[in-house]
Amino acid sequence: MIRVLVVDDEALVRSGLRMILEAAGDMVVVGEARDGDEAVAATTRLRPQVVLMDVRMPGTDGLAAAARVLTAPEAPKLIMLTTFDLDEYVHEALRLGAVGFLLKDTPPRELAAAVRTVATGQAMLSPTVIKRLITSFADRAPSRAESARNRLASLTAREEDVIRVLARGLSNAEIGRELGLAEATVKAHVSRLLAKLGVANRVQAAILVHDADLG
Template sequence: MIKILIVDDHALVRAGFRMILDAQDDMSVAGEAADGREALHRTRELLPDVVLMDLHMPQADGITATGAITGELPAVRVLALSTFDLDEYVVDALRAGASGFLPKDISPEELVEGIRVVHRGEAAVAPRLLTRLIGTFVQVARPRRRTTPEQLAGLTDREREVLTLIARGQSNTEICQTLGMAGSTVKNHVTSLFAKTGVRDRAQAVIIAYEAGLIIPGDC
């Protein structure tokens, strides 16, 4: 079972999400929180697998809570929710450690699948949408941590090439075709560059590629 914590300042929204998620055979809502401060407390208490995190809350916001949760409890995955498809706060949430984001007007099926995706350790953002989002905001949003050349210094030329292709929105399968490599080889390169740069998933990998200047907005 995937244990889920729902964080939203609207009780009606939390109730709606709970109804959808508790109806799934592989999911269980472990608890709820109304703001970021309560979210951290409840995460420590319940140790959910996935935190469904609203970014816009009037008191303690979801970005700060995301950073606190992923910093203290890295095994917990955070799926950010935003009112808008392209929201600069989403980039801040990804920098803070969120494993992806979904707009709040998605279908129940998309919500359920997004939770399953982040629970598997993947980023719940479509590659093309991710590059469009970050290409729009990463140069103007205030970063919490800028990528330094040292973070990329340990990468091999091939790993830099793979990172650049990830930032251009390519899946592992597409990278295989572009570079003429076996799927297992690409996967090994991705795993290695994640470990060397300290990123958790493709979402954060795209951010550091932009911030390190490997790719610029529109170069996709």
């Protein structure tokens, strides 16, 4: 069973998320939290595999809590929840190490699928989410774009091919089909390029591609 912690300041939202997740049959909500401080304490106490965290909460918000949760030993996988299509906090949360974000009106089946995806160690970054991030941060500072391009310059030509496709939200199998590579080969390329770039996950790698305006 996948252990999940639900964090939202609205009791009705927490109850709804619990019902959706536990109805999936392969996950259990081990706890709930109303704000960032409670989320940090609950993560330490309950050791969930996945945390669903609201971005905007009174007191300690989701971004401040994410910074603390993701630097803890044996940190859980973190998915940010938001009611906003374009939320300035989401970009920073992904930089901190969150593996994706979902809108609160995400269909139940997609919500459960996202939790399963991140629980296996993969990032949850759909093409729709990427499009929103690109639109939201289209006015990237030139210095940030130049820095991103300099970091990507360390990649081989094949690794650059892989990361460009990865940045569109494709899985290893989909990348392999598009580039004519075995899935195991893609996995090896992804592991190497993440290490080269010094990023924690595929989401951060995708953001780097978009900062460099290569996506």
